[in-house]
Amino acid sequence: MAITQLKTGAIADDAVTTDKLANAINTERTANTAKVSTTINNNADNRVITGSGTANTLEGEANLTYNGTRLNVGTGDLAVTGAEGGDAQLRLTADEGDDGADYWRLESKASDNNFNLATYASGAWVDKISVRSDGEVHIGTIEGGDDRGAAAIKAVNDTGGSPISVYFQEASGAEGYGVGVDSDGDLNFHNSGSTTPTLEVKDDNNVAITSGNLIIGTSGKGIDFSATSDASGTGISMDNELFKDYEEGSWTPVIKKYSSGSWVNATMTTAGTISDCYYVKIGDIVHFHIGWSGFEVSDASYCVIGGLPFASAGRGQCVVTYTTAFNNHQNQGGHISSGGDQQIQFYHTGNAWNAFNNNTSGLYIYADGWYRAA
Amino acid sequence: MALTETIEYDKIEVVGQYKAVQVRKAHIVKKDDKELTRSFERYVLNPDADVSKEPTEVKAVCDAVWTDEVKKSWKTFQESKSPA
Numbered sequence: 266m267a268i269t270q271l272k273t274g275a276i277a278d279d280a281v282t283t284d285k286l287a288n289a290i291n292t293e294r295t296a297n298t299a300k301v302s303t304t305i306n307n308n309a310d311n312r313v314i315t316g317s318g319t320a321n322t323l324e325g326e327a328n329l330t331y332n333g334t335r336l337n338v339g340t341g342d343l344a345v346t347g348a349e350g351g352d353a354q355l356r357l358t359a360d361e362g363d364d365g366a367d368y369w370r371l372e373s374k375a376s377d378n379n380f381n382l383a384t385y386a387s388g389a390w391v392d393k394i395s396v397r398s399d400g401e402v403h404i405g406t407i408e409g410g411d412d413r414g415a416a417a418i419k420a421v422n423d424t425g426g427s428p429i430s431v432y433f434q435e436a437s438g439a440e441g442y443g444v445g446v447d448s449d450g451d452l453n454f455h456n457s458g459s460t461t462p463t464l465e466v467k468d469d470n471n472v473a474i475t476s477g478n479l480i481i482g483t484s485g486k487g488i489d490f491s492a493t494s495d496a497s498g499t500g501i502s503m504d505n506e507l508f509k510d511y512e513e514g515s516w517t518p519v520i521k522k523y524s525s526g527s528w529v530n531a532t533m534t535t536a537g538t539i540s541d542c543y544y545v546k547i548g549d550i551v552h553f554h555i556g557w558s559g560f561e562v563s564d565a566s567y568c569v570i571g572g573l574p575f576a577s578a579g580r581g582q583c584v585v586t587y588t589t590a591f592n593n594h595q596n597q598g599g600h601i602s603s604g605g606d607q608q609i610q611f612y613h614t615g616n617a618w619n620a621f622n623n624n625t626s627g628l629y630i631y632a633d634g635w636y637r638a639a
Numbered sequence: 640m641a642l643t644e645t646i647e648y649d650k651i652e653v654v655g656q657y658k659a660v661q662v663r664k665a666h667i668v669k670k671d672d673k674e675l676t677r678s679f680e681r682y683v684l685n686p687d688a689d690v691s692k693e694p695t696e697v698k699a700v701c702d703a704v705w706t707d708e709v710k711k712s713w714k715t716f717q718e719s720k721s722p723a
Contacts, residue, residue: 512679513679514678514680514681515678515679515681516680516681516682517682523721526714526717526718526721527687527714527718528717528720544681566722567722572682572683573683574681574682574683575661575681576654576655576659576661576683578655602720606685606720607659607685610722618722638654639654639655639659
C-alpha cells in the first residue's frame with residue numbers, strides 16, 4: 266500500500282537522507298547555499314560598494330564615499346564622458362528644479378570643443394560663459410563668434426540702464442568704475458553708479474570728456490600737433506608743435522624807478538584801485554591787461570611798469586588805450602625789453618623816455634599787451 | 640556746509656639766467672573740503688628783491704638759488720639797463 270500522505274511531525278530527525286530525495290530538490294539546495302556567501306572587501310561606513318571582478322566579492326571604495334548629503338571623491342577625479350559625437354554634461358539644479366530658472370549646466374560640447382557654462386531660461390539652454398577651444402573666453406553671447414580677443418564680454422544694462430561690461434571696484438567697495446559699449450558703438454566709462462558716462466571713446470574715433478577736465482599731470486607735456494602741416498616759406502622755421510600750457514589769473518602792476526643801479530618800486534602817494542589786471546598764458550605767450558585808476562606816484566624817474574606775471578624771454582609790446590598817467594603822448598605803446606625782467610618801458614618820439622606825471626592825483630591807465638615768457 | 644578760503648603757493652618756479660623766482664599764489668575756495676574754485680595770482684621775484692615777508696617756502700627757494708654769484712650777475716645786468 267502506497268503512502269499518500271505523511272505528516273512531517275511523524276518523521277524523526279535524520280530519518281530521511283539526501284540521497285533519498287529527488288534530484289531537482291538537491292540541485293536547488295546546492296545553488297542556494299552558494300548565493301549567500303558574498304564577500305565585501307574593505308567595507309566601512311559610507312563607502313560606495315563596487316564590483317571587484319571576482320565572483321561573490323565586492324569592494325568598499327575608500328575614496329568614494331557618500332554620507333547621505335555629499336558624494337565625495339577622495340583621490341582621483343570625477344569624469345563625465347560623452348558618447349562618440351555626444352556632449353559631456355554635468356547639471357546642477359537648485360531648489361529641486363521646480364521653477365526652471367535654477368538649472369545650470371557645465372558642458373564640453375562635441376561640435377566645437379568649447380567649454381560652456383549655461384543656464385536654462387525660457388525653454389532653452391543659454392551659454393553664460395564659454396571658453397572657446399582657441400582659448401578665447403566669452404562672457405555672454407558674443408555675436409560674430411571667434412576672433413573677439415582673449416576675452417569678450419557682452420554688456421548688461423545695470424539698474425540705471427547703463428550698458429556695463431566690466432565693473433572695477435576698489436578694495437573697500439566704496440569706489441568703482443564701469444566700462445561698457447553702448448548701442449551707438451561708443452566705449453563709455455561710468456563713475457560708480459553714474460548713468461551718464463564721464464568719458465567716451467566715440468564710434469567715430471573722437472574722445473569726449475562729458476564730466477571733468479583733461480588734466481596734463483606732467484609739466485612740459487601737453488597736446489602734440491605734429492601731425493598737422495607746418496608753416497612753409499623761405500626763412501620760416503618751425504620750432505615746436507606741443508601745446509603744453511594754459512593759465513589765467515591776476516597780477517599786480519607796480520611803477521618802477523631807477524635807483525642806485527637797479528629798478529625798485531617807486532613811492533606811491535595813493536595806491537589807487539587795480540580793477541582788472543589779468544593775464545592769460547597760452548603756450549609761451551603771455552597776454553595781459555592793465556586796469557589801474559585813482560593812483561598817484563611821487564618819485565617815478567622813468568616811465569616803467571613792472572610786476573608782470575611771468576619772467577620775460579624778451580620782446581613784447583603793450584598798447585595803452587586810455588590814460589592820464591604820462592607826461593607825453595598819452596596813447597602810445599610800451600616795450601617789453603630783453604629777457605630777464607618783467608617790466609614795460611614807455612618811450613615816445615625818437616625813443617625818448619616817457620615819464621609819469623609825478624604828484625598828480627587820480628591818474629589812470631588802461632592797456633593791453635603780450636610777450637613771450639622765459 | 641562750511642565755506643573756507645585758503646591760499647596756497649602751488650607753483651614756485653626758477654626761471655632764466657638770473658634765477659627769477661616765479662610764484663603762483665592760488666586762492667582756493669572749498670565747501671566741506673571739496674574744492675569749488677581755484678584762482679591764481681602771479682608775481683616774479685628777482686635776485687635783488689626783499690623776500691623777508693615772503694612765505695617760508697618761497698623764501699627757501701630764493702635763498703637756495705640766489706647765490707652771491709647770481710646776485711652779482713643780476714646787478715651787472717640791471718646796471719647794463721641803466722636808462723641814462
